[in-house]
Amino acid sequence: MPPAIxxxxxxxxxxxxxxxxxxxxxxxxxVDFLDKTxxxxxxxxxxxxxxxxxxxxxxxxxxxxxxxxIHDTFMPHFKxxxxxxxxxxxxxxxxxxxPNSELIAHQDWTIVDEDKYYALxxxxxxxxxxxxxxxxxxxxxxxxxxxxxxxxxTLPFFFTGNETVVKENLIPLYVKAxxxxxxxxxxVHYSPANVSTKxxxxxxxxxxxxxxxxxxxxxDNNSDKEELEMFSQDRDFLISFDDFFSDIFxxxxxxxxxxxxxxxxxxxxxxxxxxxLQGMRTEAGxxxxxxxxxxxxxxxxxxxxIAQASFFDKLxxxxxxxxx
Numbered sequence: 001m002p003p004a005i006x007x008x009x010x011x012x013x014x015x016x017x018x019x020x021x022x023x024x025x026x027x028x029x030x031v032d033f034l035d036k037t038x039x040x041x042x043x044x045x046x047x048x049x050x051x052x053x054x055x056x057x058x059x060x061x062x063x064x065x066x067x068x069x070i071h072d073t074f075m076p077h078f079k080x081x082x083x084x085x086x087x088x089x090x091x092x093x094x095x096x097x098x099p100n101s102e103l104i105a106h107q108d109w110t111i112v113d114e115d116k117y118y119a120l121x122x123x124x125x126x127x128x129x130x131x132x133x134x135x136x137x138x139x140x141x142x143x144x145x146x147x148x149x150x151x152x153x154t155l156p157f158f159f160t161g162n163e164t165v166v167k168e169n170l171i172p173l174y175v176k177a178x179x180x181x182x183x184x185x186x187x188v189h190y191s192p193a194n195v196s197t198k199x200x201x202x203x204x205x206x207x208x209x210x211x212x213x214x215x216x217x218x219x220d221n222n223s224d225k226e227e228l229e230m231f232s233q234d235r236d237f238l239i240s241f242d243d244f245f246s247d248i249f250x251x252x253x254x255x256x257x258x259x260x261x262x263x264x265x266x267x268x269x270x271x272x273x274x275x276x277l278q279g280m281r282t283e284a285g286x287x288x289x290x291x292x293x294x295x296x297x298x299x300x301x302x303x304x305x306i307a308q309a310s311f312f313d314k315l316x317x318x319x320x321x322x323x324x
Contacts, residue, residue, distance in 0.1 A: 019143030025180035050101025054091035090205030095194035117212035134194035141284030144186035152217035153248035231255035
């Protein structure tokens with residue numbers, strides 16, 4: 001287990017057990033400030049798409065301004081919660097009211113050596129979240145310290161092909177504005193469509209162990225070799241992609257190659273993965289999810305023809321993004 005990153009030992013223990021923790025974070029003045037900043041930086045919202053992350057933008061000045069503003073606002077609260085840490089900026093996330101605003105179940109990329117260090121996703125809604133506006137949902141116990149897998153934009157997930165089973169084992173987190181869900185970046189998470197009548201605004205920011213060095217893995221899918229190339233990265237690399245949905249599938253132009261390692265993503269049948277996911281929940285302190293009596297409604301999308309596409313290929317069909 002990496003050295004503790006939370007100041008409060010009880011927070012650390014619960015985070016290590018669950019892979020996430022929900023805590024009070026921003027005060028009302030900070031929430032108001034960031035909400036107004038969002039409006040000022042997004043004077044015109046897209047008319048299409050549903051889920052949008054500022055990191056998808058091609059405007060580096062916009063991304064840098066947002067990241068720096070979030071960093072400066074969050075830092076006093078980071079210092080209250082964490083020790084021996086470094087912050088790596090942030091981005092606005094928002095869901096327009098749309099049946100296409102679902103964010104597909106996924107794990108964030110591996111960006112540090114997770115055997116030695118923590119990589120945290122600090123997710124903060126700027127409005128109360130509830131069942132209708134696209135709350136964050138998580139699979140307790142699915143984080144790296146419990147199930148060790150590497151993640152990259154050119155890799156499938158260990159649950160690829162079993163997304164329905166994953167969704168059956170998720171728990172929703174209904175969070176007040178200004179509270180935070182602090183996720184281990186390896187934790188499986190998801191959010192359903194915003195079917196309310198209002199935009200759902202949120203922020204994501206990164207926190208790492210103090211001595212962690214950033215990295216990004218690349219799998220050359222034109223090669224039969226079961227290996228990953230690792231690239232060391234600068235602290236701003238996550239907001240430095242010129243064309244996000246093109247660049248992430250290419251051999252990285254940023255960073256320095258540190259060579260290759262042998263690696264193959266584990267894969268499982270439905271019969272194998274179902275008890276595994278239930279075991280993750282149980283070990284994290286959550287009862288096994290009951291089987292739904294009826295099939296949940298399907299959000300209408302164009303996903304069906306690309307069932308074997310990667311997470312980011314699928315995501316492109318849900319989002320809209322432009323200069324900001």
